[in-house]
Amino acid sequence: MRLTILGGGGFRVPLVYRALLNDRGSGRVTHVTLHDLDESRIAAIGRVLAELADGVADAPEVTITTDLDEALKGADFVFSAIRVGGLQGRAVDERVAIEEGVIGQETVGAGGIAYGLRTLPFALELAKRIAAVAPEAWVINFTNPAGMVTEAMSRHLGERVIGICDSPVGLGRRVAMALGVDPAAVRMDYAGLNHLGWLRGVHVDGRDLMPRLLADEQALTSFEEGKLFGADWLRTIGCVPNEYLHYYYFNREAVAASRAAGLTRGALLIEQQRRFYGHEGGSAVAAWEDARLERESTYMAENRQAAGVGERESCDLESGGYEQVALALMRAIALDERTTLILNVRGRGTLAPLDDDAVVEVPCSVDAGGARPLAVGPLTGHAAGLVTTVKAVERSVIEAATGGSRAAALRALATHPLVDSVAVAGRLLERYEAELPQLGYLRGKA
Template sequence: MSGLKIAVIGGGSSYTPELIDGIIKRSSELPVESIWLVDIQAGKEKLDIIGDLTKRMIKRAKLDIKVYTTLNRREAIKYADFVITQFRVGGLKARSLDEKLPLKYDVIGQETTGPGGFAKALRTIPVILDICNDIEELASNAWLINFTNPAGIITEAVLKHTNVKTIGLCNVPITMKNNISKILDANSNNIKIDFLGLNHMVYGNKVYLKGRDVTNKVLDIISEGESFTMRNIPDLKWDSKLIKSLEMIPCPYHKYYYMTDEILKEEKENSDTIGTRAKQVMDIEKKLFERYKESNLDTKPKELEKRGGSYYSDAAISLISAIYNDKDEIHTVNVKNEGAISNLSEDIVVEINCLINKSGAKPISVGRMSNRIKGLVEVVKSYELLTVESAVFGDYNKGVLGLSTNPLVPSFTVAKKIFDDIILANKYYLPQFK
């Protein structure tokens, strides 16, 4: 490949400057010829703002890259080498409903986990499959790099129901790596973590600093109360007994499963005072886009870090570079298990360290998953698989069964009430449920 064409679906996202920053930083190894930012009519204003900022960033970097903004998705995808998906069906208003609706049943409301993630997946899967139809027709050799959430479920749907070459991506592993480097006061380049699990349910099995096993040291620091979270997740301290019982590093999203009561209490209090995370993000985005409009802004602004998208550029563009340049680098991504975790099904999508080259992602074998985490992982995967089938075929029964299987939902009765509310609130976006 040479003269790369990169299409970004959801180009009007506030995250896009992260991607452009990553492309600029790697310009010496990625010969990008054109960047196509595509969005829908409702996002045109934001798309135009992002397009102008992107052009200023490219100009400042003195790069010969053409930047296009379009509402024509097929035009953007045609002959693309890489398609990046980062869209949100229904926008932040839909996210707000995802976060509020479960609370009335005393169930956690979160955009990717539990009923909120379930609703988001139902809205998103039909759209991603439609995008994949375009890729198969117009850019059959393209790689789809997906970090549309819930990334694991979306990647599962694409790999099971299309022929598109797909790798799912999340910034949680790289965030964990950077957090660990801070608490060890070490350069993150010297940190290696053996990751295994699912998207937003990934564990650090072993941590190495310059090749030396420092797992126990990290566990001790976290169990003593060191902050270890992300901007969009409450900064509650981990129970030291939990950390010692796991004997591995949980990701910040595990708080929803291991600290459910505390998280629910905080969510309900916030909903009545400062508002849900969606409300906070709306405020952040409003200020961000005012900043993006400034004609003298030609770099990624520091304010973007408040949005929660830190390290996306490093994760996404370094992955693309590893494929294009046949690097044989190790990245933590979402792919089919293929026996890498020997006591999980081979054909399910897991989040795991993989060797990345021009052939794609080859999972690195980790042997058997410990019984300390296997039960929770398998239950959540069962929920994910049922959610995919429900979204693809409009199967209500599989949907309600899948939601009732989710550990954050207390019963089938509550699952049914929540699902009915989700369908009613999202009827415009869920035509598959007639």
């Protein structure tokens, strides 16, 4: 089986390759092609992979190329993990938003909209090229904002593009551990959009353990989300939100913590990765692992500061997240190893009140035919309102990216729940246009 990774110089690529090295099953990936436009970054990642593979019998062969068509030819699966504008673009997204007094996180609010506006034109062209060069390949999208990008790419790839994220998996694992049950035995009632979802039920042997969790103060506050949101709020809403909903439920505190932090997350990662990619001599794997642990330990640090909780638990620093989801997804499709995974796919009407074409994040049944969303209960109350509004924002960003409409871009910013003023939205767009050359395609009111 042949895998192509677009964005092959990305920092998390070794996680994927390490998962492939540990996969000894029949039909496993035997060849990996890394594609990236930055030759120095892809060379650095290549050194890490070579060291990981040293001494491993039948390690997947690795090819490196900067030619897109060469990378795509013959691929069975394509991972899309691109970052248009690099971390420098992310730092702009975040800084401009924070300076205007709103959340700047790269997938949420103004920062996520700027990231989408930068990324979607390229992602759409990429989808067209994949459809032309590798029409039988399955595309697994890691590129953020994952739900928005997956929905845009589905216009050209249909059901053959699937978005993945490890946030729901991590949430489910932490909740299962808090309850003292095997995560593999849990069926999660989870629904929403990428980075905007809720765990509503924890089913084991036909019994929902969510009421037991909510009633147990010690268990409820023993894991990341319980600490972030607090037991009182989780009992109030009767479920456990995805960690990214902290930006919505505690917006004022999150903005204040971001402004007090000094360095944005993007700026911090630029410095972390500068040290790794500039590393010379010694073990490439050790240098990468040091940088990875530093990256993971500082993940959502501002939110934890806003909530008044301590550092991340050691179990949350372990790998085994999105790369394991990706491996399970590939094996399910390629080898018909049927499984259930929480994925970003077209909802096909399974998640009211959204329409059939809306990409949603829900449990899916996966086999050789692809991923099919399982029936879930409708979103109600404030969850339905948030998801409906954010989906409208995503579609305004897609409209802007496909037609160059500046008005659609402004509408996306102005109607997002985390941007509190049309005037602020206007200033955000002007500043993003001035600092992000990738937005030069926006024009007029069309």
